[in-house]
Amino acid sequence: MNAADVTTAYLPFLIQILLAGVITVVVIALSHLLGQRARGSKIKDAAYECGIHSDGSTHTRFSVKFYVTAMLFILFDIEVVFLIPWTFVYRDFLANHISILAPMMFFLGVLVLGLFYEVKKGALEWEK
Structure with a gap:
């Protein structure tokens, strides 16, 4: 098996890895650029549920x-x-x-x- 056969055999696999990496970077970049950010406010660390601020504790204990x-x-x-x-x-x-x-x-x-x-x-x- 020569180098050309190996390249063509693994080409779909390499394309899939490259595509997964590109999609990951694009999603993280879009989330950072377009996501809701509240610098310097208490909203950033508060729990978010349907746009309503929670009244009680956000950390419930499970059995x-x-x-x-x-x-x-x-x-x-x-x-x-x-x-x-x-x-x-x-x-x-x-x-x-x-x-x-x-x-x-x-x-x-x-x-x-x-x-x-x-x-x-x-x-x-x-x-x-």
């Missing part, structure tokens, strides 16, 4: 249960995403007489056991 539920959602969501490639390659493995059903069932079993453990521990209950 730890909220974060635990969010982390569990992300954890199980990422684990389910691992199932998608298996669905695409399952037919190829069957064509080559390779069974991937046992590893898939083990993965799903660990996932279900983790979910039952979280339910048993009460991690998904909002109030106790």
